[in-house]
Amino acid sequence: MTTKQRAREAARQVLLHPLLWGALCIVVAVPLLGTAHDFWGFLLCLFAGWSAAHALVRWLHTMPRTLSVALHLAASVGVGVLLFATLADDGWRGMLPPAIAAALGFTAVPAAGWIWLTLVGRVSGAVAAASRRRAAALVVPQWERVGDVWNLRLPVVALRSPVYIATVATIAVLGAGLVVTVTVVFDDILVRVGPLLMLLVLGWGVAAPAYLVLRAIAHHRTADVVITVDGSRDSQTVRVARSPEAEVLFEAPVGGIRSLQLSARTSPVRIVIRPFHGSGLVLLVGLARRRPDAAPTFALPPAHLIDRLGSAGLVRRPPHRSGNGDVVLESTGGAAPG
Numbered sequence: 001m002t003t004k005q006r007a008r009e010a011a012r013q014v015l016l017h018p019l020l021w022g023a024l025c026i027v028v029a030v031p032l033l034g035t036a037h038d039f040w041g042f043l044l045c046l047f048a049g050w051s052a053a054h055a056l057v058r059w060l061h062t063m064p065r066t067l068s069v070a071l072h073l074a075a076s077v078g079v080g081v082l083l084f085a086t087l088a089d090d091g092w093r094g095m096l097p098p099a100i101a102a103a104l105g106f107t108a109v110p111a112a113g114w115i116w117l118t119l120v121g122r123v124s125g126a127v128a129a130a131s132r133r134r135a136a137a138l139v140v141p142q143w144e145r146v147g148d149v150w151n152l153r154l155p156v157v158a159l160r161s162p163v164y165i166a167t168v169a170t171i172a173v174l175g176a177g178l179v180v181t182v183t184v185v186f187d188d189i190l191v192r193v194g195p196l197l198m199l200l201v202l203g204w205g206v207a208a209p210a211y212l213v214l215r216a217i218a219h220h221r222t223a224d225v226v227i228t229v230d231g232s233r234d235s236q237t238v239r240v241a242r243s244p245e246a247e248v249l250f251e252a253p254v255g256g257i258r259s260l261q262l263s264a265r266t267s268p269v270r271i272v273i274r275p276f277h278g279s280g281l282v283l284l285v286g287l288a289r290r291r292p293d294a295a296p297t298f299a300l301p302p303a304h305l306i307d308r309l310g311s312a313g314l315v316r317r318p319p320h321r322s323g324n325g326d327v328v329l330e331s332t333g334g335a336a337p338g
Contacts, residue, residue, distance in 0.1 A: 017055065018051040018052070018054045018055040018058070019051065019052065019055045021047075021048075021051050022047070022048040022049075022050075022051030022052045022055070023048070025044040025045070025047050025048035025051065026044070026045065026048045026103060026107070028041075028044055029041040029042075029044035029045045029048065029103055029106075030099045030100060030103050031099070032044070033045075033098075033099040033102050033103060034098060034099050034102070041099075041103075042106055045102075045103050045106035045107045046106060046107070046109070046110045047110075048103075048107050049106065049107030049108060049109065049110035049111035049114075050110040050111065050114050052107065052111055053079075053110065053111040053112075053113075053114035053115050053118075054114060056075060056115065057072070057114070057115065057118045060072050060075070069122065072115070072118070072119050072122065073119065075115055076112075076115050076116055076119050079108070079111055079112040079115050079116075080112060080116075082108050082111075082112070083108045083109065083112045086101075086104050086105040086108045137293070138293060138294060138295035139293055139294055139295060140295045140297060140298065140299050141153060141154040141294070141295075141298045141299060142299045143299055143301060143302055143305065145302075145305075147232075148230065148231045148232040148233075148308075149228060149229070149230050149231070149232070150228070150229045150231065150301070150302075150305050151226055151227070151228050151229075152226070152227040152298060152299075153224065153225070153226050153227075153243060154224070154225065154227075154285060154288075154298050155222050155223065155224050155225075155285075155288040155289060155290050155294075156222070156223065156225050156271070156283040156284060156285050156288050157218045157221050157222055157223075157283070157284040157287055157288050158221075158223060158225065158240075158249055158281065158282070158283055158284075159281075159282045159284065160279045160280070160281060160282070161272075161274065161279050161280035161281065161282055162279055164282040164284075171210075171214070174210075175207075175210060178210070214287070215287060218284065218287035218288065218289075219287075219288070219289035222288040222289040222290075223242050224242065224243045224244075225240055225241065225242055225243060225249065225283065226240070226241055226243045227239070227240050227271070227283075228240075228241070229301075229305060229309070231305065231308040231309070231312075236253060236254040236255070236308075236309075236312045237251060237252065237253050237254065238250070238251070238252060238253075238254060238257060238260070238273065239251040240273070240281060240283070249281060250273055250275075250281040252273075252275050254309060254312040254313065254314050255312060255313055255331075256275050256276055256277065257273060257274070257275050257276070257314060257331060258274045258275060258276050258330070258331050259272075259273075259274045259328065259329065259330045259331065260272075260273055260274075260309075260314060260328070260329040261273075261274075261326070261327075261328045261329075262298075262300060262301065262326060262327040262328075262329075263326045264285075264297045264298050264299070264300055264326060264327075265297070265326055266326055267286065268284055268285075268286050268287065269284070269285040269286035269296060269297050269298075270282060270283060270284050270285060270286070271283040271285065271298075276331075285297060285298055300326075300327050301327060306327065306329070309329055310329075313331055313332050314329040314330070314331055314332075315329065315330060315331075315332050316328070316329050316330075317329070317330055
């Protein structure tokens with residue numbers, strides 16, 4: 001590259017730099033504020049604030065990752081302090097010309113928003129990447145076939161359907177009651193902090209502790225089970241038993257099952273068996289305690305097993321009605337066989 005080309009490239013970079021355009025916008029905006037063209041000055045200030053923040057974030061991305069993230073955190077705190085100072089009614093703005101004080105306030109809002117937004121994006125992206133790497137290394141329980149018998153071994157929290165429904169209803173009622181109680185008791189404080197901080201307080205102060213208690217109870221009730229589907233033509237049954245005690249939790253012929261739901265991708269991750277007679281069984285997989293290298297899900301039944309169950313009268317629901325690729329098998333009969 002010749003000297004002339006390098007000079008042209010340097011000039012192009014300067015002319016396209018967001019800081020230059022931000023400074024020009026501020027220079028033009030300040031005389032407009034407080035006049036009949038106040039709205040255009042306001043828009044220019046917003047663009048100037050975004051330009052300054054964009055230039056800062058772009059510069060941070062040129063640094064080593066650790067230093068870049070540390071400075072990004074510092075910048076987010078600093079711009080927060082600046083935003084608070086520009087919005088606080090402390091009288092300091094009286095020392096500045098009204099147009100300049102207004103310009104500082106208008107530019108601080110988009111600058112803070114962009115710095116915070118990009119920081120959240122970096123953190124969530126890093127977390128998502130780490131989750132994907134960890135998920136790729138986790139072992140997903142698979143169906144094992146021995147002849148005409150398929151077995152699936154996995155840790156679950158086993159609940160009878162009435163108990164599961166009562167538990168969900170109780171949690172919903174208690175959670176709503178707790179939120180209402182906190183809102184009423186701390187009404188004055190919550191009104192002053194604003195809706196966003198209110199959600200954070202309720203989330204971390206109410207929802208998070210409730211979830212931790214629920215998870216602790218679920219871990220305590222976790223048991224290893226073996227789900228056995230016998231697809232032989234003379235004995236087509238579905239059986240759930242604890243392992244290694246071999247205590248049978250559920251057993252019924254395929255023709256006696258109203259529906260079999262295997263939700264490996266939707267929350268809560270679960271397997272639900274509903275027979276024609278008697279109470280059903282809900283196996284919660286996602287909440288169960290598991291080994292560090294085990295995935296909080298399970299493999300869906302292989303196509304051959306689904307076809308065998310279909311030939312016995314338990315037909316797969318159309319995928320567009322099951323949602324997210326989960327498998328829902330429903331009986332084609334209106335009643336249990338006699």
